Amino acid sequence: RPGASSSLQAWVESIERRARSRLGGGRVADYIPALATQPADRLGIALCTRDGDLYTAGDAEEPFSIQSLSKVLLLSLALRSHGDALWQRVGLNPSGMPFNSLMQLESERGKPRNPFINAGAIVVTDHLVSAYATPVKHLQDIARHLSGNPAVRIDREVLASEWQHRARNAAAAYLMKAFGNLNNEVDAVLETYFAGCALRMSCRDLAIAFNYLAADGVTQAGGQPFIPPAMAQRINALMFTSGMYDAAGDFAYRVGLPAKSGVGGGIVAIVPGELSICVWSPALDTSGNSVAGQYALELIAEGLSHLRRGTP
Numbered sequence: 001r002p003g004a005s006s007s008l009q010a011w012v013e014s015i016e017r018r019a020r021s022r023l024g025g026g027r028v029a030d031y032i033p034a035l036a037t038q039p040a041d042r043l044g045i046a047l048c049t050r051d052g053d054l055y056t057a058g059d060a061e062e063p064f065s066i067q068s069l070s071k072v073l074l075l076s077l078a079l080r081s082h083g084d085a086l087w088q089r090v091g092l093n094p095s096g097m098p099f100n101s102l103m104q105l106e107s108e109r110g111k112p113r114n115p116f117i118n119a120g121a122i123v124v125t126d127h128l129v130s131a132y133a134t135p136v137k138h139l140q141d142i143a144r145h146l147s148g149n150p151a152v153r154i155d156r157e158v159l160a161s162e163w164q165h166r167a168r169n170a171a172a173a174y175l176m177k178a179f180g181n182l183n184n185e186v187d188a189v190l191e192t193y194f195a196g197c198a199l200r201m202s203c204r205d206l207a208i209a210f211n212y213l214a215a216d217g218v219t220q221a222g223g224q225p226f227i228p229p230a231m232a233q234r235i236n237a238l239m240f241t242s243g244m245y246d247a248a249g250d251f252a253y254r255v256g257l258p259a260k261s262g263v264g265g266g267i268v269a270i271v272p273g274e275l276s277i278c279v280w281s282p283a284l285d286t287s288g289n290s291v292a293g294q295y296a297l298e299l300i301a302e303g304l305s306h307l308r309r310g311t312p
C-alpha cells in the first residue's frame, strides 16, 4: 500500500529534501569501471512497514547495482540451508579493515572475519554453489520473488566489468582455496558472487525484499517464512556489528540500526519488528558507504526516536 499515512509520506519527502544538501560530498566508486558512470546527483528513499505500507521519495524507483547488499541475501540463503555449520568457515566479528582487505585472511588461515566482507561473502557463495544446480538463476529468482518485481535482473555490463577487474577478489578466493576453505572451483564461485553484486534493484524493490528482517523472517511475498525469527535476529545483529565495513562503529553511534551498505551507493537498514528502509545515493565516503544515504538514515533514525517518545 503506497503512502497509507500522508503525514509519514510528507516526513519521508522532507528527509529526502534535507539529505540532498549532502549530495556534493564523497566520490562514486570507480574501481569497478561500470559503476563509475553512475549519476552522483541521485538520492532515493523507500520505507516499508511490516504491514506492507510503502513510503518513497526522490529516485526510489530507479534501479541501481546492489553490490554488497547482496551479501545479506547470500547469508540468508546459506544459513537457511546449512545453519550454524556455516560458522566453522566464516567468523562473526567485525574486521576493522576495508571490505576487500587480504591481510587477516593470511594470518587467520583462510577464515574470513565475517560474512559481510568480500572474502566472507565468497565463502558463503561457495555454499550456494554447492547447494544449487543454477545458483545465479536462483539468486535472480529469489530477488524477484522477495521484491515482487519480475523485472529485477542481473546487469551484464556490471558483471563483465567486475569479472575483468576481479584480481583482488580472485586473490582472496585462491588464498581461501589454498587453506581448504573453498570447495568449488574459484571461477564458478566468483561468477556467482559477482552476479549477486550485479543485481539491479531500486530502493523500493530492496525495502520490500529485505522486509523479512524487520518481520521475523516473514516476507512481503507471503507464503512460508523465508527464515525463522531467530535467524532474522542474528542477521540483524551481524549487520549491526559488521554491515558498514570498518565504519560500523561510527554508523552504530550515529544511526543505531542494523544496516548493510554497497559500493553502488545503496544502504539497507532495519528497524526490527517495524520497518525496512533502503536509501541510495552513489557518492561514497572513504569506507565505501554512501554519504547522502548515511545522512538520510541519520535523519530517519532521529525522527523515529522522536516519534517513539512522542516529542515533535
Ligand code: GLN
Residues within 6 Å of the ligand: 067, 068, 069, 099, 100, 118, 162, 169, 194, 197, 261, 262, 263, 264, 288
Ligand atoms: N562487487 C564489489 C566487490 O566485490 C562489492 C563490494 C562492495 O559493495 N563493498 O568488490
